[in-house]
Amino acid sequence: MKIAVAGKGGAGKTLIAGTLARFFAKDFEVLAIDNDPSMNLIYSLGMNPNLRNEITPISQMNKLIEERTSIDGSDSGIYNANPSVSDIPDKYKIHGPDNLELLVLGTIDEPNTGCFCAPNALIRSLLADLILKRNEVVIIDFEAGLEHLGRGTAKGIDTMLIITQAYRKSLDISEKIIKLAEKMSIKKVFLVGNNIENDFSKKVIQEWANEQDVDVIGYIPRDPKLVRCEIESKTPFDAIPNSEAIQAIKRIYMKLKEFYVNYS
Numbered sequence: 001m002k003i004a005v006a007g008k009g010g011a012g013k014t015l016i017a018g019t020l021a022r023f024f025a026k027d028f029e030v031l032a033i034d035n036d037p038s039m040n041l042i043y044s045l046g047m048n049p050n051l052r053n054e055i056t057p058i059s060q061m062n063k064l065i066e067e068r069t070s071i072d073g074s075d076s077g078i079y080n081a082n083p084s085v086s087d088i089p090d091k092y093k094i095h096g097p098d099n100l101e102l103l104v105l106g107t108i109d110e111p112n113t114g115c116f117c118a119p120n121a122l123i124r125s126l127l128a129d130l131i132l133k134r135n136e137v138v139i140i141d142f143e144a145g146l147e148h149l150g151r152g153t154a155k156g157i158d159t160m161l162i163i164t165q166a167y168r169k170s171l172d173i174s175e176k177i178i179k180l181a182e183k184m185s186i187k188k189v190f191l192v193g194n195n196i197e198n199d200f201s202k203k204v205i206q207e208w209a210n211e212q213d214v215d216v217i218g219y220i221p222r223d224p225k226l227v228r229c230e231i232e233s234k235t236p237f238d239a240i241p242n243s244e245a246i247q248a249i250k251r252i253y254m255k256l257k258e259f260y261v262n263y264s
């Protein structure tokens with residue numbers, strides 16, 4: 001199972017990716033991948049938050065990048081665009097609760113340039129390796145743009161969850177991601193309606209999803225308890241497991257599991 005989580009900044013990707021990873025990790029081996037520049041997935045996974053300052057994201061491991069991508073040992077600007085990377089996840093992953101491991105990829109400073117520089121080559125190759133070759137459940141917290149997804153890699157993603165809120169800017173970005181996902185032949189796209197205040201916001205998302213011809217896998221209510229967790233630096237999965245939001249994410253987890261059983 002390879003699950004990518006995408007959507008507008010602030011939509012709830014990190015909360016949802018992290019919480020799903022925790023639910024999956026009770027039953028499966030899980031590799032959670034942080035591919036967002038803010039690198040805060042660790043907080044929603046409930047791992048020691050002090051670790052965050054000790055982690056160097058792969059995208060900033062300059063020596064490793066140079067070692068793997070250099071061709072002639074000079075700084076001629078020529079580099080290997082398909083470096084060997086399969087040993088990297090096991091070397092740099094960090095152990096979390098249950099059967100959970102975290103790998104922090106980070107991103108490149110200029111995400112929108114799509115530059116074909118050496119760090120990008122390494123991240124692209126790593127994502128391909130993680131999505132096409134690993135046996136674990138892989139859950140990726142993506143930056144909005146999906147820049148690092150090559151076409152061949154995207155085909156290995158079983159499910160893309162697009163986290164959406166019921167307002168124009170969020171829906172616009174979701175629409176772009178849906179189009180991109182289609183173009184890249186990602187197998188299945190589901191919408192997740194987050195921050196749902198009332199039946200009206202639910203209806204807005206449902207009607208929009210119908211127009212887009214995409215299924216909504218679940219709705220997560222706006223839950224003030226989450227704000228409290230944020231302020232107190234607590235992980236919702238551990239601190240408020242019975243809250244409406246975490247229970248809603250649990251139902252999404254069950255549906256995903258069911259989806260895979262029927263699908264494979």
Ligand SMILES: Nc1ncnc2c1ncn2[C@@H]1O[C@H](COP(=O)(O)OP(=O)(O)O)[C@@H](O)[C@H]1O
Pocket residue numbers: 007008009010011012013014015016194195196220221222223224226227230245
């Ligand atoms: N359903 C919700 N109810 C209340 N607050 C939420 C909800 N979902 C997310 N949040 C809060 O919104 C903020 C952004 O969420 P986050 O998961 O970091 O978004 P993203 O990763 O998409 O930028 C966080 O403070 C999070 O706790």
Ligand SMILES: [Mg+2]
Pocket residue numbers: 013014015036038040141
């Ligand atoms: Mg995030």
